[in-house]
Ligand SMILES: Nc1ncnc2c1ncn2[C@@H]1O[C@H](COP(=O)(O)OP(=O)(O)OP(=O)(O)O)[C@@H](O)[C@H]1O
Ligand SMILES: Nc1ncnc2c1ncn2[C@@H]1O[C@H](COP(=O)(O)OP(=O)(O)OP(=O)(O)O)[C@@H](O)[C@H]1O
Ligand SMILES: [Mg+2]
């Protein structure tokens with residue numbers, strides 16, 4: 031299911047101009063990260079994809095649907111969205127009910143529902159908390175419940191708004207496994223994140239936003255190396271990318287595999303003085 | 309999400325610069341005079357000759373008229389129909405149709421009641437439009453209202469918009485997960501049911517977190533408090549307030565010794 | 567001079583069976599910047615609450631051991647005035663507004679009104695702290711209609727403005743953009759140099775490595791390591807406890823496995839150290855050829 035955003039402008043009722051002409055198109059099955067400074071308009075943009083906000087000007091299309099014409103609850107068949115703020119997002123008495131809420135509304139059969147719920151709980155490692163009240167869980171587990179309850183909807187497009195904030199490494203690994211699994215099933219995944227290392231390690235395409243506009247959009251190896259433009263919107267390249275730059279690597283490296291590979295190659299061919307390069 | 313937490317409209321008008329207590333006193337005076345004073349036309353004159361011009365002095369005339377009409381039109385329609393038709397003891401029949409007859413006494417009563425309500429609502433609107441609620445409370449605090457009462461008042465002013473915002477968030481979350489909240493009434497009520505629990509529960513959690521948050525900001529500190537905004541109070545305004553008292557006494561007098 | 571002295575602190579929340587903190591002992595000097603790391607549920611927030619007096623004065627439960635802050639027994643202090651000495655920025659950035667103010671500017675001034683700061687000084691301090699946290703543009707906006715990171719900045723500013731002697735920050739940068747995070751760390755370090763004692767719970771180890779004086783690692787309520795960032799953050803046991811390490815440390819550890827990290831060097835925790843180490847490797851190889 032293709033996402034197409036055409037010159038979208040959005041002004042909040044108070045007068046804040048949050049989007050000033052955003053155009054993007056995202057193909058089915060892509061893994062896209064959106065980064066950019068606080069207040070850049072990232073959350074505002076993704077709320078347009080499931081119809082919570084409607085463009086003041088411009089158009090958003092999900093497949094053949096124009097989001098301005100389709101109600102939010104119907105868009106939920108195509109787009110799952112995990113909110114940035116975990117409060118208010120959960121409203122059921124138990125974790126199991128919470129996770130089943132979406133699938134039930136989407137009209138799956140009872141067998142399908144229980145299968146999807148079981149699977150989502152397993153992926154989020156929430157099985158032992160299925161009967162707990164979401165409000166009794168710690169914030170980091172609440173976020174996992176929110177993730178699970180959206181994944182269980184099995185929509186072709188899944189959006190995460192800052193999934194890793196406040197999470198420890200193990201939980202981040204768990205989220206990475208979820209993303210990997212969704213990706214293998216051909217889902218389109220959009221994630222907003224300030225964790226630029228997480229972005230570099232898990233996404234192919236990176237969209238950089240600043241002041242309501244898209245500043246950069248492309249493969250991460252291209253985008254994450256552009257230090258000057260990133261700095262305009264308060265983003266720094268990932269740790270290993272910066273290390274690679276310091277060492278004079280020609281290519282932008284994003285992951286430790288890429289880093290070590292480049293390092294080995296340079297050590298095998300030491301004719302080029304590292305400091306004389308780039 | 310809420311964009312506006314109060315009726316307050318930021319302008320730089322003489323009315324905005326008045327001391328909040330003066331405005332409060334004037335509002336109360338106009339209301340009392342409208343209710344106590346003599347004559348059928350007094351309340352409507354107060355509205356037309358005092359409140360409406362004042363709203364333009366305060367640069368909020370359009371909003372003032374629009375909101376007043378929107379708030380009161382349905383009430384007035386109801387009032388006129390009920391009173392003009394069913395006013396007990398009406399004798400002077402103006403005209404009649406089918407089994408109904410419209411009586412003069414009823415129309416008079418409806419008119420008087422309606423214009424009194426008009427003065428009451430519109431004076432408060434004008435006060436709220438031109439007075440920052442925080443400043444009003446602050447002024448009252450400085451005149452001896454306990455700080456905790458002021459806090460409770462200030463936060464109650466915000467409770468409705470906050471509850472609305474919270475409900476909107478939960479509703480957004482539910483719609484985002486496929487709950488149909490549109491359509492027939494039964495359906496809408498069913499859609500609302502799952503909202504009640506989290507709304508109440510979430511608000512309780514909020515209250516606790518809020519209590520901790522204001523504690524951390526020294527809310528219960530034993531030191532004397534200060535305030536960010538300075539509130540002017542000129543001698544002229546004090547005189548005006550005494551004048552208001554006089555007006556109230558006169559109105560009361562006209563009622564007692566007609 | 568030790569500002570914080572904790573001995574054998576064990577604390578159990580009401581209606582729970584397992585202590586959230588177990589036999590914690592630590593001291594913090596005036597003007598020190600101490601970071602607390604640990605996996606989710608390790609007890610970081612609980613420790614923050616204790617230092618700020620919310621445990622045991624707001625959350626009751628069972629507190630054993632000694633907690634002294636600025637020479638006073640935490641059990642004896644009056645919470646309403648204690649908050650002037652020890653400021654706490656809470657973990658949840660979405661629910662820290664007073665609920666009584668209508669603009670960001672007034673919101674930040676709220677704390678100063680409560681503690682009786684004169685108006686002119688109040689304005690100066692509010693404006694200063696808004697510049698420090700990058701929210702000057704938001705002064706007249708409603709504190710409710712803000713983005714996630716903007717809300718967190720307002721929350722931070724609201725406590726910074728009160729200028730407490732001890733500043734306890736519970737994951738204050740979780741919603742911030744990368745350069746915003748760096749700026750907050752810089753501001754905090756500057757405050758520490760001015761003598762403010764800083765305790766910060768944080769997951770972002772690469773920043774801790776660069777800015778903190780000392781790191782305390784918690785797991786399951788216990789202190790499992792304390793020392794300089796370089797020592798604690800290269801501790802090989804961290805991953806077993808579920809504590810993250812910086813990409814510099816991680817990549818150097820893998821490189822070391824292949825003999826691509828100088829044997830005599832400690833693993834790096836910062837960009838500079840990583841750069842120096844890998845340069846040394848490249849130079850050594852250049853000599854070989
Ligand atoms: N409900 C609202 N009403 C008015 N303005 C808003 C509202 N929500 C956000 N804004 C403003 O719109 C702009 C974009 O906000 P948005 O939440 O999209 O930013 P963001 O990129 O997601 O930032 P962050 O990384 O801090 O979450 C900001 O200036 C913000 O203050
Ligand atoms: N109010 C509370 N009542 C009961 N138990 C609590 C409460 N707050 C925290 N706990 C429990 O205390 C332990 C420590 O929690 P704490 O919040 O201090 O961890 P943390 O290190 O801050 O975790 P995180 O990284 O998720 O913020 C956890 O087991 C948690 O479930
Ligand atoms: Mg956001």
Ligand SMILES: [Mg+2]
Nearest residue numbers: 610611612657
């Ligand atoms: Mg915590």
